[in-house]
Amino acid sequence: MSENTPPLAVPEHSVESFTRAFLRELNYGRGVDLDRASANDKYYALSRAVRHYLTTRWLETLRNQYRDQAKTVAYLSAEFLLGPQLENALLAADLEDIARESLANLGLDIDELQAVEEEPGLGNGGLGRLAACFIDSLATMNVPTVGYGIRYEYGIFKQTFVDGKQVEKPDHWLHLGSPWELPHPEYSVDVHFGGHTEDKPDGSDGARTWIPSWRVTAKPYNYMVPGYRNGRVNTLRLWSARARHDFDLREFNAGEYTEAVRARTFAENISKVLYPEDSTPQGKELRLQQQYFFVAASLHDFIEHVLPRDYDLKNLPDRIIWQLNDTHPVIAVPELMRILVDDKGWDWADAWAVTQKSFAYTCHTLLPEALEVWPVDLMGKLLPRHLEIIYRINEEFLEEVRAAFPGDELRVRRMSIIAEQPGRAVRMAHLATVAGFKVNGVAELHSELLKDKVLNDFAQMWPEKFTNVTNGVTPRRFIRLANPALSELITAAIGDGWITDLEQLRGLEPLADDAEFRHAFREVKGANKRRLAKVLMDRDGIELAGDGMVDAMVKRLHEYKRQSLKLLHIVSLYEGIKSGRIPLESVTPRTFVFGAKAAPGYVRAKETIELINAVGRTINADASLKGRLKVAFPPNYNVTLAEVLIPAADLSEQISLAGKEASGTGNMKFALNGALTIGTDDGANVEIRKLVGDENFFLFGMTEPEASSLESRGYDPGEYYESDPELKAALNLIASGHFTDGERGGAVASIFASLTERDRFMALADFRSYMDTQKKVEAAYLDHESWSRSAILNVARSGYFSSDRSIQDYLDRIWGAKPIDQNA
Numbered sequence: 102m103s104e105n106t107p108p109l110a111v112p113e114h115s116v117e118s119f120t121r122a123f124l125r126e127l128n129y130g131r132g133v134d135l136d137r138a139s140a141n142d143k144y145y146a147l148s149r150a151v152r153h154y155l156t157t158r159w160l161e162t163l164r165n166q167y168r169d170q171a172k173t174v175a176y177l178s179a180e181f182l183l184g185p186q187l188e189n190a191l192l193a194a195d196l197e198d199i200a201r202e203s204l205a206n207l208g209l210d211i212d213e214l215q216a217v218e219e220e221p222g223l224g225n226g227g228l229g230r231l232a233a234c235f236i237d238s239l240a241t242m243n244v245p246t247v248g249y250g251i252r253y254e255y256g257i258f259k260q261t262f263v264d265g266k267q268v269e270k271p272d273h274w275l276h277l278g279s280p281w282e283l284p285h286p287e288y289s290v291d292v293h294f295g296g297h298t299e300d301k302p303d304g305s306d307g308a309r310t311w312i313p314s315w316r317v318t319a320k321p322y323n324y325m326v327p328g329y330r331n332g333r334v335n336t337l338r339l340w341s342a343r344a345r346h347d348f349d350l351r352e353f354n355a356g357e358y359t360e361a362v363r364a365r366t367f368a369e370n371i372s373k374v375l376y377p378e379d380s381t382p383q384g385k386e387l388r389l390q391q392q393y394f395f396v397a398a399s400l401h402d403f404i405e406h407v408l409p410r411d412y413d414l415k416n417l418p419d420r421i422i423w424q425l426n427d428t429h430p431v432i433a434v435p436e437l438m439r440i441l442v443d444d445k446g447w448d449w450a451d452a453w454a455v456t457q458k459s460f461a462y463t464c465h466t467l468l469p470e471a472l473e474v475w476p477v478d479l480m481g482k483l484l485p486r487h488l489e490i491i492y493r494i495n496e497e498f499l500e501e502v503r504a505a506f507p508g509d510e511l512r513v514r515r516m517s518i519i520a521e522q523p524g525r526a527v528r529m530a531h532l533a534t535v536a537g538f539k540v541n542g543v544a545e546l547h548s549e550l551l552k553d554k555v556l557n558d559f560a561q562m563w564p565e566k567f568t569n570v571t572n573g574v575t576p577r578r579f580i581r582l583a584n585p586a587l588s589e590l591i592t593a594a595i596g597d598g599w600i601t602d603l604e605q606l607r608g609l610e611p612l613a614d615d616a617e618f619r620h621a622f623r624e625v626k627g628a629n630k631r632r633l634a635k636v637l638m639d640r641d642g643i644e645l646a647g648d649g650m651v652d653a654m655v656k657r658l659h660e661y662k663r664q665s666l667k668l669l670h671i672v673s674l675y676e677g678i679k680s681g682r683i684p685l686e687s688v689t690p691r692t693f694v695f696g697a698k699a700a701p702g703y704v705r706a707k708e709t710i711e712l713i714n715a716v717g718r719t720i721n722a723d724a725s726l727k728g729r730l731k732v733a734f735p736p737n738y739n740v741t742l743a744e745v746l747i748p749a750a751d752l753s754e755q756i757s758l759a760g761k762e763a764s765g766t767g768n769m770k771f772a773l774n775g776a777l778t779i780g781t782d783d784g785a786n787v788e789i790r791k792l793v794g795d796e797n798f799f800l801f802g803m804t805e806p807e808a809s810s811l812e813s814r815g816y817d818p819g820e821y822y823e824s825d826p827e828l829k830a831a832l833n834l835i836a837s838g839h840f841t842d843g844e845r846g847g848a849v850a851s852i853f854a855s856l857t858e859r860d861r862f863m864a865l866a867d868f869r870s871y872m873d874t875q876k877k878v879e880a881a882y883l884d885h886e887s888w889s890r891s892a893i894l895n896v897a898r899s900g901y902f903s904s905d906r907s908i909q910d911y912l913d914r915i916w917g918a919k920p921i922d923q924n925a
């Protein structure tokens with residue numbers, strides 16, 4: 102790229118210019134005129150027109166990046182849960198009003214066109230959405246960044262309910278194409294697999310030759326990541342797997358047509374579908390293929406295409422930091438070693454020194470079953486050279502352990518990168534911890550537990566390696582875009598600086614005591630509830646409890662998150678009303694809103710969904726409740742729905758067993774939109790409560806130490822079942838088949854047994870405390886004024902949970918990269 106290229110002019114910010122761009126895209130880009138254009142044509146032309154305004158900035162950003170050779174953050178993540186792109190691009194380019202007016206002049210409704218977009222669901226839940234928030238913040242904060250991931254052809258499955266049971270449908274989000282991606286086949290990279298290794302007689306120390314047996318092509322697609330009105334547009338590069346064209350041609354010439362097609366399908370399977378497992382990795386070969394595929398392509402891309410040709414790789418750590426988003430990209434560590442030692446001819450020690458300065462690792466979990474391990478047989482078959490490299494890294498590492506802790510062979514075994522039991526396997530979290538120069542957890546409590554429990558041996562050896570970066574969420578998407586009414590109210594009160602400096606929300610604190618502001622705040626909440634009611638009615642025919650509290654629990658379905666505890670609360674309330682223990686008039690009208698996908702193979706999670714739907718069906722149809730209680734479980738919760746649901750919520754349910762939810766990020770989105778939290782002392786809830794104040798947060802349940810100690814004393818859920826009559830009545834009502842047309846087997850029996858016999862996440866132990874706290878919630882909600890006051894204080898004091906703050910922490914504590922202002 103020439104440094105002398107004159108910058109393209111940004112198109113004029115006017116309705117006329119925008120209309121010209123839109124019509125040009127419609128005519129030339131889509132080959133239709135307005136009268137004949139389909140909704141998709143118009144959505145496409147609109148998106149492309151918006152892109153014109155950002156493209157100039159994108160090219161400038163790339164040009165400056167090449168010129169400055171500044172330190173770049175490479176965020177490696179198997180998931181980017183981006184959400185709708187058009188609204189974000191309109192916001193970043195400051196085109197919302199212009200585009201709306203331009204289209205209205207043409208007789209078009211911009212909201213209808215935006216509804217055409219299928220969100221790229223390239224992630225499961227919090228981890229993937231965090232990656233999307235982070236690249237937004239990195240761009241807005243002017244940090245040179247490239248996001249690297251996989252362009253899954255099918256994103257997270259579409260959830261439907263058939264007779265209340267989850268049925269998954271493929272999410273072919275690309276079926277109408279996407280105006281947001283730009284393929285660059287000329288920068289395709291070959292990625293190799295399989296085969297064997299051989300001696301390299303004239304190689305450097307440690308070098309071997311890898312003779313792979315098959316390969317695929319990784320084709321990059323670039324996506325713009327615009328900063329918020331700051332002139333920077335970073336790049337997200339997602340890789341798509343293609344069969345090598347020579348590969349099948351050879352077969353084809355030999356007349357083996359079907360074989361050729363089979364080979365092509367095999368190769369292209371690699372980026373076909375996102376694994377729908379959340380916090381429970383699947384040890385499947387295809388998943389390891391996906392991981393190596395995108396990581397190998399990304400490393401090659403950076404080294405061969407982004408760095409100048411003569412770049413001295415000894416300086417690599419000054420130029421790049423590879424941030425590993427959980428263990429999914431950790432195979433990058435042996436890959437960089439392989440490049441340096443085998444391809445570039447470096448000595449092992451030199452290569453390891455550079456590698457150890459190049460990677461940092463973020464751990465997102467505490468569940469032992471969620472830590473990835475790969476059987477050595479599988480890895481040896483797929484990546485024989487990488488396995489050898491891992492063995493050598495481990496050998497040298499274990500020498501270090503022995504030197505630091507002489508005679509402690511138990512410790513050596515615990516820390517080894519290779520597990521011996523139940524079968525020999527590579528522990529990816531250990532590899533990441535050994536190779537990374539920093540390891541961080543995602544909330545204060547989580548980072549402490551990492552040091553004290555999961556990675557305790559490592560923290561003893563390298564205490565300075567461990568740090569915390571509490572998660573955050575982008576205020577652009579989750580306040581400004583999702584909640585325009587609240588945004589206007591805030592901006593009218595304190596100006597719009599909060600959009601990029603969320604601590605400014607503190608300026609709202611005094612207004613919590615201003616009756617007029619509280620009234621306006623309630624109006625906003627009311628409008629958001631009406632918006633939600635309309636969306637749920639149009640989308641799913643679901644009705645809300647008129648005028649009541651919106652009580653929301655949205656997150657992946659997992660036993661540790663305890664949707665079953667929420668269910669017990671609902672059933673207990675219902676049982677109380679039906680049995681006359683609770684007068685109906687005393688019950689605050691509420692809608693319990695659920696949003697949750699279960700991993701397709703996670704039977705108990707699916708049974709929980711079935712039960713929630715059964716209870717919901719019974720309650721919603723019971724006229725004697727006079728509409729005071731409703732259960733709304735819209736299927737297919739995703740970013741699009743989150744943006745409507747979260748702003749409407751009064752109460753946010755964050756009820757995981759203490760010590761199990763690493764952070765949570767939904768909890769932050771709710772607090773920032775003025776919901777109060779009922780939550781355990783877990784993950785980032787701890788920090789939310791500290792900031793918003795005890796009086797504005799409903800805490801319940803055991804603490805982590807209490808839960809651990811109960812666990813080790815021997816937990817028996819039967820004791821709780823027998824000793825709490827309300828709990829027993831609720832569970833018995835479920836077991837009786839009351840909600841399931843008399844059916845007592847299936848999901849009913851299974852969930853009943855799992856809760857009363859094992860209850861791994863101790864829902865029964867926290868039931869009493871949860872019920873009592875829910876009573877406090879009801880009482881508090883009746884006092885509208887004091888509730889609004891608390892809700893406003895939640896908003897005012899949650900600025901800390903901006904992902905901009907998280908990124909600043911990463912910059913200060915880990916990355917050492919510097920912002921570069923595009924306009925300077």
Ligand code: TH1
Pocket residue numbers: 225226227228231378379380381382427465466471543572762763764765766784
């Ligand atoms: C989630 C954590 O469960 C959640 O607490 C946290 O807020 C979020 O990450 C962002 O840090 C995780 N998602 C996954 C997904 C997979 C494996 C592990 C985790 S942890 C596939």
